Amino acid sequence: MSVxxxxIKVILVTWIAVQIATFLGLNYPSSAGIIGLLSLLDTRRSTLLTAKRRVLSMTSAMLAAILCFSLFGLNIWAFGLSMAIYIPLAYKYEWDIGLSVSTVGVFHLLDTGSLALPVILNELGLFAIGVSLALLANIYMPSHQKEIIAARNRVELLLKGLVLRFHHILATGQSSDEVHRIQQLEKEIQTALELVYRDQSNQLFQRTDYEVHYFEMRLEQCHYLLQMVEDIQHCHFSAEESLILAQLFKDTAQQLEDKSTPIHLIDRIDHYLQVFRERPLPKSREEFESRSFLLQIFRDLERFIHLKVQFHQRYPQDQLSDD
Incomplete structure (x- = not known):
């Protein structure tokens, strides 16, 4: 939602709350506007949760005040005692978000000097108007689905480009700042995750963790890319090994946007791992290190692909529509 x-929403809620309280002839009508303003948060879920806590907070504060004022009279000492009862409860049960509003309501009882039913109903009426308008105002919350889909497309495009860069490095031996590219992709994914969390907070009933798990999967794949690029930069492979790896990265890049599960790639990697394990033992330290890096890259690439396999097994049908 734009600023x-x-x-506009805050102004309207505050103004309408004051007008309704005034129309109903309630005392302290501005309090209804303040309650509405304080109850209006950024998302539906946070507004609903806050409203619930404010109701519990107001109820406990009023009950404590009525008890103390009835026993010890309408004076500041009884007020202090009621706060001593109410405030620890509010913090213990996480109702403290309604502390200020509830305290103002109790102050109104003290200021009026009466515990008559109309006075109590006046405070409850102010509270109900403010909270209800905040809840009504947050019925409308713009969806971020189109932005999430656009973010997903950007992430897939960037990820595909990165994996193809691995193919280019192995095929030509030329590399650039791949680490920086991966870090930029991670930032893109983190931004997308924040958008997903915000959108989820506006869904009260129809919720899914699909988008969260999707971007978390891509973020974890980035971690494997970082590991693989470091391994590639620290060793020299034979022409045959480079060709095999280059082709695997190219095939992996091609399936990133494909909704099928790339199990065949895992089978190919397992085959190559077995082939390289059965080769004669390295004769020098350099050969040993190269073999070690090679096997590690195969294993990391297998894990990279397996993340997508697991994701599609969890979500057999793509739940993000491009509509």
């Missing part, structure tokens, strides 16, 4: 939309 302009949010500002």
């Amino acid at each position: 302009f939309q949010k500002s």
